[in-house]
Amino acid sequence: MMLKISQLHHLLLATLMSLSLAETVHAEQTATLTIAVNGIRHQKGEICFRVFANEEGFPLSDTSEVQSGCAKITGNSVKKVFSGLKPGAYAVAVVDDQNGDRKLNTDFFGIPKEGFGISKNPTVSIQTGTPKFRDASVAVSKNTTLNIVMKYSLDP
Template sequence: MLKGMKVSMLLLAVVGNLAWSFSARANFNGNLTVEIDGLKNKQGQVCASIFANSQGFPNKGDRVIQKQCTNITDIPVKLTFENLKAGSYAVAVMHDQNKDLVLNRNSLGMPTEGFGFSKNPEIRTSAPKFGDAAIVLAGPNTEIKINLKYF
């Protein structure tokens, strides 16, 4: 009887600690470091935008929760976004070679500058859906790598 009670108490303690750690993790703020590789040159800048849901992803600037642009000095480029709440995010990146803050396109609508997305989904005829690019921020420091594509 005493052994069964000890096992029950131990099990209760483990379950309680697990529940506390999951709820504590859900309320933290963390950092997301994005390593951007595959740049074809060092001209211009790289801009990365973070979206918290599918609304506006990947190109509606008014739906971006954080955005950073930096001049290209080294390849790969690393950008760190700080103070993000735990959750799902998708990142859209562009190689803004002429620094006009627009992903320039040719007469057929094809991008003339490099671009990429978190999780590096395959790109066919259009940008990926949020779910195809979504990553989970579930710790104090999350790192992802995005490889740019050029047409």
């Protein structure tokens, strides 16, 4: 009788361990994206970040991003970390929000009045127009760091 209880105990333990291992194997991996913004000219306001997983709304929409947030400006660079992302392609848009409305303000012609930045630091000019998701997206896996340089005017 003692042998059977011991065997049952081992069988139960092995079953529990295999269930635990199966759950670990099937657990969805997540990625962390750290965004460093450099070249900030103002020492007031916030840098607002929008992380997009596809072209829908990129880069100006404030409703189609997968994650967003703002960080108070404390110097000429700011970092923000976004966790829990599924590994994949992402593009980021940032704004030097000087008036607290958390969006990029433009003039009558659509030219930015506030600083802005896009992942991969593409050329942004009247000729090139607004960058496309495919041109600004980067592969994000486990821990990815992205450097964005703030622009305060369109490129020539």
